[in-house]
Amino acid sequence: MSEAFEALGINGPFLLSQVVNFLILFVVLRVALWKPLLQRIDERRERLRQEREDAEAAAELRAEVEAKREEMLDEAREEARKVVTKAQEQAETLMEQRIEEADEEAEEIKTRAREEAEEERNRILGEMRGEIASLATAAAQRIIGESLDEQRQRALVDSFFSGIREGQVEVLPAKMADLKGPVIVTSAIPLTEAEEDIVREELRDRIGRDVDLSFKVNPDVLGGLVLRAGDRVIDGSVVGQLERLQESLS
DSSP, X not given: OHHHHHHTXXXXXXXXHHHHHHHHHHHHHIIIIIHHHHHHHHHHHXXXXXXXXXXXXXXXXXXXXXXXXXXXXXXXXXXXXXXXXXXXXXXXXXXXXXXXXXXXXXXXXXXXXXHXXXXXXXXXXXXXXXXXXXXXXXXXXXXXXXXXXXXXXXXXXXXXXHOEETTEETTOOSOOTTOOSOEEXXXXXXXXHHHHHHHHHHHHHHHTSOXXXXXXXXXXXXXXXXEXXXXXXXXXXXXXXXXXXXXXXX
């Protein structure tokens, strides 16, 4: 073998030493450098894999968080919308209540004003009853050409306005048992308490029972009384008598 190497110009022992040195270097490199390098490569690969998994997990977590955030935002928006809608409904309801209350208050004010005006008118008419009596007496004296004493003057005026003569209501029929429901009595000026009592007693005697009775004032009737019970009207007013007289003459 050595002769063949020598023929080829190769130094056998040197070649052998070089081979041995190479093998030794290879073993040393494999043990001292290659294995750690491979281990580091494996570790880096594992770290990269772990980082990729961590990144994917983080991305999934971010996606879940974002989805949860959007869900919470949607719920918050829906809740806010409901709150706003409810507030608007409450505001509208409150406004409607305020308008109704204002309308009711305005109607109450108008009703009170009408009642107060009617009371004031009745009070003035009541206070003017004496003056009216004096004027009516003066007119009667001029018409009949004789003087009337104060008692007779008062009786004439009272009977004119109240429709009551000698303690009886002139306009009432003898029997009124068929009269149903509450009765409204209208006079030109307010009746006195005594006159109202006479009307009440007369109605109770002729109807045969107690009557739900109310009194109203309407200067347009001029004098006398108008009784209304449901659809039935008993008109003993001066204006009613004048209208019937005009109809009879036409």
